[in-house]
Amino acid sequence: MHEMALAEGILQVVEDAVRGQRVRRVTEIRLEIGALAGVELEALRFCLDVVLRDSLAEGAELDLDLTPGEGWCLACGQRVTISELFDACPLCGGYQVQATGGTEMRVKEILVD
Amino acid sequence: MCTTCGCGQGETRIEGDDQEHAHTHEHAHEHVHEHWHEHTHADGTVHSHAHTHSHTHGHAHSHGHGDQTERPHDHEGLHDAAAPHGHPHADADLHAGAQGRHEHGHGQEQGQGQDLHYGQGPAHAHAPGLSQARMVQIERDILSKNDAYAADNRRRLAERGIFAVNLVSSPGSGKTTLLVETIRRLKGRAPIAVVEGDQQTTTDADRIRATGAPAIQVNTGKGCHLDAHMVGHALERLALADESLLLIENVGNLVCPAAFDLGEACKVVILSVTEGEDKPLKYPNMFDAARLMLLNKVDLLPHLRFDLEACLGYARRVNPGLEVLQVSATTGQGMDAWLDWLMAGLDQARTARAQDMAALRRRIAELEAQLAARG
Numbered sequence: 001m002h003e004m005a006l007a008e009g010i011l012q013v014v015e016d017a018v019r020g021q022r023v024r025r026v027t028e029i030r031l032e033i034g035a036l037a038g039v040e041l042e043a044l045r046f047c048l049d050v051v052l053r054d055s056l057a058e059g060a061e062l063d064l065d066l067t068p069g070e071g072w073c074l075a076c077g078q079r080v081t082i083s084e085l086f087d088a089c090p091l092c093g094g095y096q097v098q099a100t101g102g103t104e105m106r107v108k109e110i111l112v113d
Numbered sequence: 114m115c116t117t118c119g120c121g122q123g124e125t126r127i128e129g130d131d132q133e134h135a136h137t138h139e140h141a142h143e144h145v146h147e148h149w150h151e152h153t154h155a156d157g158t159v160h161s162h163a164h165t166h167s168h169t170h171g172h173a174h175s176h177g178h179g180d181q182t183e184r185p186h187d188h189e190g191l192h193d194a195a196a197p198h199g200h201p202h203a204d205a206d207l208h209a210g211a212q213g214r215h216e217h218g219h220g221q222e223q224g225q226g227q228d229l230h231y232g233q234g235p236a237h238a239h240a241p242g243l244s245q246a247r248m249v250q251i252e253r254d255i256l257s258k259n260d261a262y263a264a265d266n267r268r269r270l271a272e273r274g275i276f277a278v279n280l281v282s283s284p285g286s287g288k289t290t291l292l293v294e295t296i297r298r299l300k301g302r303a304p305i306a307v308v309e310g311d312q313q314t315t316t317d318a319d320r321i322r323a324t325g326a327p328a329i330q331v332n333t334g335k336g337c338h339l340d341a342h343m344v345g346h347a348l349e350r351l352a353l354a355d356e357s358l359l360l361i362e363n364v365g366n367l368v369c370p371a372a373f374d375l376g377e378a379c380k381v382v383i384l385s386v387t388e389g390e391d392k393p394l395k396y397p398n399m400f401d402a403a404r405l406m407l408l409n410k411v412d413l414l415p416h417l418r419f420d421l422e423a424c425l426g427y428a429r430r431v432n433p434g435l436e437v438l439q440v441s442a443t444t445g446q447g448m449d450a451w452l453d454w455l456m457a458g459l460d461q462a463r464t465a466r467a468q469d470m471a472a473l474r475r476r477i478a479e480l481e482a483q484l485a486a487r488g
Binding site for chain 2: 002005006009010012013014016017018027031036037038074084085086088095096097098099104105106107108109110111112113
């Protein structure tokens with residue numbers, strides 16, 4: 001996806017968080033990325049490398065928490081785990097599955113000094 | 114780019130700024146609550162290494178502007194009045210130059226010919242001073258800034274009973290032709306305004322303006338999608354009528370625009386039959402994000418090997434709730450159903466606005482009654 005825009009979004013969130021604080025540098029960034037968010041992790045790493053350059057988070061270590069995709073099967077009437085938006089329901093094999101979770105893209109925390 | 118809001122990468126331009134450009138737009142600033150925790154935490158489960166450090170609690174709340182109303186803000190650094198102005202545009206376009214410099218045209222100001230251009234380069238906050246290793250809990254969505262602007266746009270549109278749709282597709286799906294035809298057919302039924310997103314050129318906005326509808330071009334520069342902040346600026350420059358339709362034509366791209374909420378009522382994905390029936394599976398995020406799929410250029414079906422049923426199956430597999438209309442902007446096939454769909458959305462927006470206004474009037478009447486009782 002638009003990993004460059006996401007990388008810039010991450011830098012913004014981080015900079016907002018440390019603005020006005022006594023922070024010399026950000027050494028670690030922990031992200032939560034859902035399996036259905038459409039984020040290409042290697043591309044994100046690459047873009048972050050570029051975007052964080054010359055910022056106070058330059059060289060920060062990246063921690064990725066991957067959350068599983070979750071859907072609601074209309075036919076089964078229950079919550080199921082899916083890894084793609086077009087996955088069939090693992091219970092009934094049908095495609096009446098609406099994605100309900102695993103689309104998050106969040107900055108959870110950062111380590112600063 | 115706006116360094117305060119941090120919107121947009123690349124060189125975005127929105128038509129319609131004038132030269133001074135104090136950038137007073139009424140985007141509410143979102144609240145940012147930052148909590149500084151001091152705790153000792155020997156390695157968590159997720160971290161591959163141990164953090165042992167202590168943290169102090171001291172809540173550094175920097176929440177801005179509780180009054181969620183219009184709060185003009187400047188774009189620091191970007192719009193330097195002293196910066197060189199170059200770039201004459203016949204239609205008074207506005208550009209924030211690449212290096213945070215503002216270049217814009219002061220040609221003849223035409224009523225609607227006004228482009229807005231964003232610069233680039235994120236603002237960096239370097240905070241010198243003492244430091245100590247500590248973990249800062251943030252818990253914010255990566256796109257939270259965009260989402261806050263989107264919420265603001267959505268509130269402003271709802272207050273005025275405007276039904277806004279975000280039209281997304283790959284390049285060449287026939288979006289602009291469909292829009293032109295839509296405007297032509299809706300003439301006299303509902304006022305329409307258009308926001309046109311492209312990386313470069315004002316060609317599409319010019320095509321829309323030729324129909325008589327107000328349109329504004331947003332050039333995203335290097336950006337692959339419109340974001341809510343750009344659209345917020347565009348809305349200020351468009352002469353939007355109350356209880357009207359707003360059609361936002363996103364940058365031709367089936368990937369990135371899926372993630373960016375602009376404040377629209379819903380996304381409409383346009384897929385032309387010349388693109389192949391497997392697009393919904395190849396670009397599932399977009400088809401998942403949309404409420405309606407317009408299958409365009411269906412007049413060409415007899416000439417193509419396009420498996421219509423398979424296409425609809427794939428689309429519903431990704432998004433079981435997806436509505437589908439088959440249209441051809443060229444022959445007019447299916448256009449009535451599409452127009453009815455738009456008008457139904459507009460009716461809902463009107464009804465919601467009427468209900469809001471009625472509730473406000475009731476509230477005023479109640480307050481007046483209370484006042485009278487005391488007087």
